[in-house]
Amino acid sequence: MDSPRLRLAAGAIALALALTACSGGGDGEGTAATGSGSGGAIRVAVTDPVQLIPGRQTIAYDFNMAVWAPLTWVDDAGELSYVAAESVESDDATTWTITLKDGWTFHDGTPVTAQSYVDAWNAVAYGPNAWENSGQLAKIAGYADLNVAEGEPATEMSGLEVVDDTTFTVTLTGPDGQFPMQLSQAQTAFYPMPESASEDFEAYNTHPVGNGPFEVATDYAENEEMTVTAFEDYQGPEPTVDEITFVPYTDDTTAYTDVQAGNIDVAGVPVARQTQAAADFGDRLYSFEAAGISYLGLPLWDERYSDVRVRQAISMAIDRETINDVIYGGLFTPATALTPAVEAGTPEGICGEYCEYDPEAAKALLDEAGGFDGTIEITYPGGAGMDELYTAIANNLRQNLGVEAVASPSTDWAEFADNRTAGNLSGPYFSRWGALYPSQQNTLRAFYVEGGGCPNCIPYYEPEVADLIAAADAEVDAAAAAEAYAAVQERILADFPAPPLFFETYSYVVSDRVAELPTSAVGNPTYTAVVLAEGA
Numbered sequence: 001m002d003s004p005r006l007r008l009a010a011g012a013i014a015l016a017l018a019l020t021a022c023s024g025g026g027d028g029e030g031t032a033a034t035g036s037g038s039g040g041a042i043r044v045a046v047t048d049p050v051q052l053i054p055g056r057q058t059i060a061y062d063f064n065m066a067v068w069a070p071l072t073w074v075d076d077a078g079e080l081s082y083v084a085a086e087s088v089e090s091d092d093a094t095t096w097t098i099t100l101k102d103g104w105t106f107h108d109g110t111p112v113t114a115q116s117y118v119d120a121w122n123a124v125a126y127g128p129n130a131w132e133n134s135g136q137l138a139k140i141a142g143y144a145d146l147n148v149a150e151g152e153p154a155t156e157m158s159g160l161e162v163v164d165d166t167t168f169t170v171t172l173t174g175p176d177g178q179f180p181m182q183l184s185q186a187q188t189a190f191y192p193m194p195e196s197a198s199e200d201f202e203a204y205n206t207h208p209v210g211n212g213p214f215e216v217a218t219d220y221a222e223n224e225e226m227t228v229t230a231f232e233d234y235q236g237p238e239p240t241v242d243e244i245t246f247v248p249y250t251d252d253t254t255a256y257t258d259v260q261a262g263n264i265d266v267a268g269v270p271v272a273r274q275t276q277a278a279a280d281f282g283d284r285l286y287s288f289e290a291a292g293i294s295y296l297g298l299p300l301w302d303e304r305y306s307d308v309r310v311r312q313a314i315s316m317a318i319d320r321e322t323i324n325d326v327i328y329g330g331l332f333t334p335a336t337a338l339t340p341a342v343e344a345g346t347p348e349g350i351c352g353e354y355c356e357y358d359p360e361a362a363k364a365l366l367d368e369a370g371g372f373d374g375t376i377e378i379t380y381p382g383g384a385g386m387d388e389l390y391t392a393i394a395n396n397l398r399q400n401l402g403v404e405a406v407a408s409p410s411t412d413w414a415e416f417a418d419n420r421t422a423g424n425l426s427g428p429y430f431s432r433w434g435a436l437y438p439s440q441q442n443t444l445r446a447f448y449v450e451g452g453g454c455p456n457c458i459p460y461y462e463p464e465v466a467d468l469i470a471a472a473d474a475e476v477d478a479a480a481a482a483e484a485y486a487a488v489q490e491r492i493l494a495d496f497p498a499p500p501l502f503f504e505t506y507s508y509v510v511s512d513r514v515a516e517l518p519t520s521a522v523g524n525p526t527y528t529a530v531v532l533a534e535g536a
Contacts, residue, residue, distance in 0.1 A: 039230075040532045041243035042514070045255035045267035048223050048248040052208050053201065054188035055124030055131040061186060061524055063246055066228050067210035068191040069236050071098065071183040074438060074521040076288070078344065080181060083236055084112070084192075084211065086166075088183065093175035093476055098183075100166040104235045106194040107215040114168035116192040118160045122146070123198060124189045127153045135453060136182070136189035136436075141171045177476035178441045186436040186522045213239040213528050223248050239528040252385075259509050266517065266525060269507040271385035275329040281509045287331050290523025291438045292504035293340045295447075296378075296393065297431030297458050300497060301423055308496050309369035312354045314376075314428070315499030316362035317400040318393055320355075324502065327388050331507055335500035338489045339443040342503075342521065345482025346440060350489050354496060359400035366401050375404040377427035381416040382409030386430065393428075421456050431457045431498065438521040440485040444469050448492060460497035 049060035057064055071085040082088075086099040104112040123129060125137045127147035137143055141159030159171035172179065183190050192211055197204040207219050213236060214228035227245045230238075247264055249255040255267040260280065269277045269285070277285045296314070298305050305311060320334035336355050339346045353361070366372060376397055380390045390407035397405035410416035419425055433454050435442035445452035449469060450461040468491055472484030506523040516531035 039240075039242040040536055041245065042241055042266065042527065042530055042532070043245045043247055043264040044527060045249050045252075045258070045264050046246045048250075049220075050222070051132070051205060052220055053131075053197075053205050054191035054193070055120070055129075055133050056205070057188060058132050061188070062527060063226070063228070064188045064191065064210075065185050065212070065524065066214040066244055066527055067208055067212045067216060068188070069104075069210075069212040069234075070185045070187075071190060072180055074181060074184045076519045076521060078342075078438065078521055080184070085183070088180045090179075093172075093177050093179070093474060095169055095171045096179055097163075097167065097169050101235065102166055104211055105233055106192075106211050107209045107231055108194055108196065109233075110194050110196070111165070112192055112211045113165045114162045115165075116194065117190075118156075118162055118168055119195070119198065120191065120193040121160060121189070122156050123193070125157055126155060131189075133189035135451075136187050138451075139172045139174070139176060141173055143173075174470060175474040177481060178437075178439050178473060181437045181439050184437050184522075185520060186524070213237075214244060217243075223250075237528075241528070241530055241532065244527055256509065259511055262511050262513075265511045265514055266508055266527075266530075269509055271327070271388070274331055274507065275327070277329065277507065277509060284510045284512065284514070285507065286510065286517045286519070286525075287505045287507045288519040288523040288525075289340075289342045290504050290506045291340050291342050291435035291443070291521070292432065292506070292523065293335060293338075293443060294430075294432040294501040294504065295458065296499045296501055297420075297429045298498045299423070299425050299427060299429070300458065300460060302426060304373060307369045309365050310372065311496050311498065313362045313366040313369065313401060314397060315354050315496070316356065316358045316365065318396050318499065318501070319357045320501060321357065323389065323392050327392065328502075331505050333503040333505075335503050338447075338492060338500055339440040339485070340435065340438075340503045342523075343435065343438050343440045343443060344478065345485055347482075347486040347489060350486065351493060351500060354493075355500060362400055363402065366403075372401065372403045375406060375427070378405065378407045378429065379416065379419070379425050379427065380407065380409055380430040381413045382411055384413065390430070423456065432504075433457065434504070434523075436522065440482075440488075441469070441473055444472075444485065444488055448488075458498045460492070460495065462491075462495070465491055 047059050051057045052060050054064050069084045072080055073083045074080050086101045088096055088098050090096040106112055121137055124131050125134050125143050125146045140157050142157035145154040161169045194209050207216055213234045215231045217227045217229045220226055225245050225247050230242045252270040256270055256273050258264045259267045298311055324332045336349045336351050337346050341348055378390050378394055380386045394405040394407040433443055433446045446454040447457050448465050468488045472488055475481040475484050510517050513533055513536035515533040518526045518529045520526050
C-alpha cells in the first residue's frame with residue numbers, strides 16, 4: 001500500500017458528563033489496542049527530556065503517559081472514561097468529588113491514596129518550587145495563596161480536602177464543566193506522586209516512581225537511553241508491550257532515517273520529510289488529528305497593525321491550501337476557526353471569507369485601510385524547520401499586497417521567546433498552541449486570557465472576551481457549551497486580532513515491527529497499546 005494511514009479522531013467530543021451521574025465505566029487507557037498483548041519491546045525516538053517529574057516536564061509526555069496513570073482518559077473517538085478515578089462528580093461544577101479506584105499502588109508498593117494526589121498537587125502549585133506545569137492547577141481555590149508576590153506563601157491550597165483514603169474534593173474558583181477532561185492524560189500536573197518523592201525531588205527526577213503501566217528500569221542520565229518495563233501489579237488495562245526504550249535524539253531527521261534503517265521503531269516526522277513520508281513509508285505513516293493550531297501572530301502594539309482591515313488583508317493574502325500541499329504534504333488542514341477542528345463544538349467555517357485565499361480582495365482591503373508603511377518582517381524560531389513556511393507567507397504578502405515582506409529566523413528558540421515575550425518584534429511572528437486536552441476551553445484560554453498559558457501569543461486580551469470564556473466554561477451541557485464557545489469566537493473575530501493558519505496533525509513513522517500505532521484525542525501515540533507485527 002502506498003497511501004499514508006490516517007487515524008483521525010472522530011467527530012465532536014462528548015463533554016456533557018452528567019453532573020451527579022458521571023459514568024464509572026469504560027476501559028480507560030489503552031482501549032485503542034486490537035492485538036493480543038503478547039509482549040515485546042519497542043524503541044521510541046524522543047528529545048532529551050531533562051525534567052521527568054509530571055509537574056515539571058514540558059517535552060516528556062510520552063514517558064509520563066507510560067509511567068503514570070491519569071484519573072481520566074480521552075480516546076481517539078473523543079470518549080472520556082476513567083482510569084485511576086472511579087468517578088468525578090459535582091452538583092454545581094464548582095466543587096468536585098473525586099473517588100479513586102481501590103487497590104492501586106505506586107511502583108514502590110506504597111498505596112495510591114487521596115492524600116497522594118493532594119500532596120502532589122500542592123507541591124506542583126507551590127510558587128517557590130517554580131514548577132513549569134503549575135498553571136494547570138490555577139483554577140483550584142487557594143492557588144493564588146501559594147503564588148504571592150510578597151510575603152510568605154501558603155503551602156496548601158484551600159480548595160483541596162481529603163475525605164478518606166480514596167476520596168477527596170476539589171473546589172474551583174468558579175464553575176467549570178470541563179474539569180473532568182482536564183484530569184486526562186496530557187495534563188500531567190494532575191498526576192500523583194508517592195510520599196517518598198518529596199524527600200528529594202532531584203533524586204525523584206532521576207528515578208521517578210509512578211502509578212502507571214510501566215516502571216522505570218534505568219536511571220535518567222542526560223542524552224542516554226531510558227527503559228521502562230511493564231509493572232506487574234498495575235490495576236489498569238494491561239499494556240500490549242513489555243518494554244519501551246526512549247532514545248534521545250538531537251536531530252529529528254536522523255531519527256527518521258533510523259526508523260527507515262530499523263534501528264528504532266517510532267519517530268515523529270520532521271517538517272523537511274513531510275512531503276516524502278508517504279512515499280518513504282507507505283501505510284507505516286500515521287497522521288493523527290491533533291488539538292494543535294497555528295496562527296500568524298501580529299504585533300498589536302505597532303500602530304501599523306491597529307486597523308482590523310490590515311489584519312484581515314494579511315490573512316486573505318495567505319494561500320493556505322498551496323502551502324499545506326507543498327510544505328506539509330497535505331497533512332495539515334487550513335484553519336477556518338480559532339480552535340482546532342478536533343475540539344468539541346469547534347464552529348468550522350466561522351472565520352468565513354477572512355480565512356479564504358482571495359488576493360484581489362486582500363489588496364483592495366489593504367488599500368481601503370490606507371496601505372502599509374514599511375516592511376513586514378516575519379520572525380520565527382530558527383533551526384526548527386520553519387524556513388519554508390515563513391518564506392512562503394512572506395512571498396504571499398509581497399506578491400499579493402504589494403508590500404515589502406521578509407522572513408527572519410531568530411538564532412534559536414530562546415532568543416525568539418525572549419523577544420516575543422518582551423514585545424521586541426516589529427512584525428508578524430510564529431504563534432501556535434497544542435492543547436493538552438481536546439476542549440475549545442484550553443485553546444481559547446491560552447490565546448485570549450492573560451496568563452492563560454501562551455504568553456504574548458498574539459497578544460489580545462479583552463475583558464469582554466474573558467467574561468464570555470468564563471460563561472462558556474460554566475456550561476456542562478455539550479450543546480450549550482459549544483454554542484457559548486462559538487459566541488466567544490464570534491466576538492474575537494469582530495476584532496480579528498490575528499490570522500489562524502492551520503489545524504495541525506501530529507505525524508509519525510514506524511518500523512516494520514509495528515503493526516498498529518494507536519493514538520488518543522491529543523494526537524500523541526499511545527505506546528502502552530502498540531500492536532507489534534507477528535514475530536516481532
